[in-house]
Amino acid sequence: MSSPSHAPAARWSLLWLLALGLLLGFAFQGTRGLYSPDEGRYVDAALEMLDSGNYLAPAYSPDEVNFSKPPTTYWFIAASFKLFGRNTWAxxxxxxxxxxxxxLLIYGMGKRLVPDKPWLPALIYACSIFPFMSSNIISTDVFLALCEAVAMLGFVGAAFGDDEGRRKRNVLLMWIGWGLAFLTKGPPGLMPLLAVIPFIASRDGWRGLRRFFPLAGIVLFLAIGLSWYLVVILRYQGLLQYFLQQEVYNRLFTGAHHRHAGFFGWIVVYVPTLVLGIVPWWPGLVRGIRCALSEGTWKTWKNTHSAELFLLMWFVIPLVVFCLVQSRLPLYVLPLFIPLSLLLALEIRERVDLGKVRQRVWLGAWIVLLLAVKGVAAFAWHPPVDNRDAARELATFMPPEHYRALVFVEDTDQSYTIEEATPWGVRLYLDKPVYGIPWRAPQAAAGICHALRTAGSTLVIVDADFKPEDLKPALALCPPSRVTPLGAWRGQAVEWIQM
Known part of the structure; x- marks a missing residue:
């Protein structure tokens, strides 16, 4: 228990952490457009939920469901649109x-693991480049990091606390967190369990694991984490096979998702993410590794550094799995910056003293630099994948009130190409449903006709690899009343089609 003299200091540190989190998390937060493919796709699915009223099945368009991710991310975005309106900031x-x-959750873990400076792990996480920049990226992984933090706050409280009543409550909190993580991203949300189980088994024996797997906790996990999966599997035929084949087997063992598969793919993705992402704190990490290696025997070190051992296992074991899995993206390792921040805090806590003017100036300058980078990305960088720019360009062909949907016809038979190439995010800016049609797929003609009949008046953007005339066989199945060529957009033909 903290002494009375420490309580005001702890409150002030928490207030400063709150202020820092608000500043870093919300500065320039709505000034950058949505980037393809992921940001536009998540926002498009949230808008489809709002427009259709179907919050159970995520969908790209009124015609195409999308079960590649559980619904939590879409629910959060849709709720924000409900509260704040349909805009990039929301x-x-x-x-x-x-x-x-x-x-705040890292601060809670810091109170147990770094009690003299509980704010330090959260400060490290907030000011590290990768977690900071990730807070401005629409993805599932930011929410996954949050849910895993909930689970691990419960575990840390249960594993390193002394009060039996609190321990039981913390175990339940841990399983609530696992349920939320599974509902956010499926099996990857349980990755820290790969560290929890061997750590408890090595410290308390296999019987000690029973305290962390109570029936009430398992029931909570099943109710929160699996209920949505059960409902949609029963409602949509073939979905169980899709989950097991496409979202589990293919991601683990094949390069079907085109995400840096192969023997060296993990080096390309994860090494620079971790090395650059932890800047400016990595010198402390190097010193910590050197210190651990010079502590003597492994048995001696692990017996005297229980917290460090657990954090090391929490970081290393999931990282090894991420490296072996054939679907790899930088954001996948975002949750690992939580144990990394706690490890760094334990290593550098004696050298960090914000009472010193020099350290405060250094920290302030770094925060200004982080905000400047975020500002430049928002105002000065406009890559081709910016869906707001795409929407502005498309609006020059015809006022949006003259058509009811956009149809992007891609010269492919792959659903993956449709997911990646279609600028789904223009829906937010033009307020029109977006359809992606794989031209070489067997049902392409039927898909085009259905989209045209549903919308009535449609802006059709045709892949640059073939000509608008190539659409005539498909349009013959649903003869339009009028086809008006409007010009070219980024090398692709644009047509206004009225049914």
């Missing part, structure tokens, strides 16, 4: 809040 508000909440 799309990113949940990410600023998730970033702030994650800092």
């Amino acid at each position: 799309a990113r508000v949940p990410y600023g809040l998730a970033f702030l909440a994650t800092l």
